Amino acid sequence: MKSAPFVMHQAHSQSNILDLLDKYGEDARIIAGGQTLVPVLAMRVASPDHLIDINKVDELKKFGVSGDVLQVGAGVRQSELEQWSELRKTQPLLSLMFPWIAHTPIRNRGTVCGSIAHADPSAELVLALALLDGSVILVSKKKKRVVRAKDFFLGALQTSRQSNEFIEAVQFPVRGPHAGFGFFEYGYRHGDFAVVAVAVIKEGDVWTIGFGGIDDVVRVYQCTATSLDKVKNFIDELAADTEVREDPTATSGLRRHLMRTLGARACQQAMEFKSDEIR
Amino acid sequence: MKSHQVKLTLNGVEREEVCESRTTLLDFIRHDLGSTGTHSGCEHGVCGACTVEIDGQIVRSCLMFACQADGSKVNTVEGIAKSGKMSDLQNAFKKHHALQCGFCTSGFLLSAEDLLRKNPYPTELEVREGLSGNLCRCTGYVGIVEAVLEVATARVYQNGGEHA
Numbered sequence: 001m002k003s004a005p006f007v008m009h010q011a012h013s014q015s016n017i018l019d020l021l022d023k024y025g026e027d028a029r030i031i032a033g034g035q036t037l038v039p040v041l042a043m044r045v046a047s048p049d050h051l052i053d054i055n056k057v058d059e060l061k062k063f064g065v066s067g068d069v070l071q072v073g074a075g076v077r078q079s080e081l082e083q084w085s086e087l088r089k090t091q092p093l094l095s096l097m098f099p100w101i102a103h104t105p106i107r108n109r110g111t112v113c114g115s116i117a118h119a120d121p122s123a124e125l126v127l128a129l130a131l132l133d134g135s136v137i138l139v140s141k142k143k144k145r146v147v148r149a150k151d152f153f154l155g156a157l158q159t160s161r162q163s164n165e166f167i168e169a170v171q172f173p174v175r176g177p178h179a180g181f182g183f184f185e186y187g188y189r190h191g192d193f194a195v196v197a198v199a200v201i202k203e204g205d206v207w208t209i210g211f212g213g214i215d216d217v218v219r220v221y222q223c224t225a226t227s228l229d230k231v232k233n234f235i236d237e238l239a240a241d242t243e244v245r246e247d248p249t250a251t252s253g254l255r256r257h258l259m260r261t262l263g264a265r266a267c268q269q270a271m272e273f274k275s276d277e278i279r
Numbered sequence: 280m281k282s283h284q285v286k287l288t289l290n291g292v293e294r295e296e297v298c299e300s301r302t303t304l305l306d307f308i309r310h311d312l313g314s315t316g317t318h319s320g321c322e323h324g325v326c327g328a329c330t331v332e333i334d335g336q337i338v339r340s341c342l343m344f345a346c347q348a349d350g351s352k353v354n355t356v357e358g359i360a361k362s363g364k365m366s367d368l369q370n371a372f373k374k375h376h377a378l379q380c381g382f383c384t385s386g387f388l389l390s391a392e393d394l395l396r397k398n399p400y401p402t403e404l405e406v407r408e409g410l411s412g413n414l415c416r417c418t419g420y421v422g423i424v425e426a427v428l429e430v431a432t433a434r435v436y437q438n439g440g441e442h443a
Contacts, residue, residue, distance in 0.1 A: 002301060043323065
């Protein structure tokens with residue numbers, strides 16, 4: 001369980017990162033928190049020749065609300081955002097999710113953008129970005145582009161990032177004050193990978209429902225329903241009709257069952273939602 | 280090739296060694312600095328045996344490279360009982376049979392100290408959630424949870440807290 005040898009480059013500024021990516025491209029990987037990348041290297045699933053450490057680039061350690069989005073820079077740790085006093089009001093969905101994301105020592109080191117870059121379809125932050133219809137800011141030496149979540153996540157661990165680009169920041173759109181949120185997931189141990197994760201946004205009679213862990217990408221659905229029973233019926237039909245992943249951790253039958261039960265709970269939570277009651 | 284000069288403060292003592300870029304902080308602490316209290320379990324971030332504290336925050340030492348810890352303050356289990364006398368938490372672990380083989384214990388102690396610092400009055404559920412990142416295959420966790428809860432109560436009494 002040791003990584004193959006690599007050259008570590010300590011980046012000191014954003015332009016330095018871009019120069020290094022331009023030079024090494026596919027042979028290089030960015031390392032921020034490393035909470036996913038280090039195991040990947042240790043198991044030799046990947047063995048890049050160069051790692052670019054961005055932990056000392058201060059300009060990437062910023063987050064805040066600009067306009068109607070919460071923008072989170074590449075250097076921001078998950079625990080920093082989790083402990084931000086305004087998070088509950090600004091982005092309640094993330095407040096609901098953080099306790100479920102791995103464990104304290106992992107969140108202390110892992111970054112928000114790193115989780116997005118890894119694009120695990122059962123990851124909570126990937127689900128949040130897809131459900132909120134957020135965006136990823138990709139920068140290369142030549143240009144900067146903003147890619148919407150649905151165009152960014154291409155499959156399990158696959159994104160539309162080019163090898164000379166890096167994620168400068170991600171944007172989580174802020175919803176109105178009357179929106180309700182719900183989130184539930186099931187895993188085999190608290191903080192482990194979600195077998196199924198469900199997140200819900202309720203705005204008036206419009207329900208946006210996202211499922212993580214059921215497919216290679218997060219699936220997002222929308223429906224208009226005037227009562228909880230109607231939205232539950234919608235989820236029951238979805239669970240029956242949707243292609244659902246089957247793997248050694250769970251049968252597709254279990255996943256369908258979890259879509260229905262966790263979906264109903266998350267919708268109920270969104271209906272009764274009050275941001276000041278989030279633990 | 281050993282090319283990285285890493286200088287860090289380990290349990291209050293400045294230490295310096297040269298290592299490879301791929302050397303994890305865990306291996307650096309154990310092999311290069313010779314402090315074997317921190318244990319190497321799964322080496323991919325699942326078991327929590329290698330938990331250490333860096334600049335006041337607990338992290339998995341198997342999930343970062345030693346060269347990334349250059350210049351930081353690292354505390355390990357050896358720093359908990361520097362005088363050679365066991366801490367209150369260590370004594371409670373002993374009393375409640377919170378360990379059998381002891382392999383996971385150094386990680387549990389670091390995680391429990393961090394939990395009690397952030398939340399001095401934890402409920403049983405909060406202790407269980409707070410320690411969920413550490414695996415123990417011997418005890419079934421009951422003794423560990425009891426030990427942490429006992430120390431929490433004792434410390435609150437000691438500090439004249441009103442929540443006890």
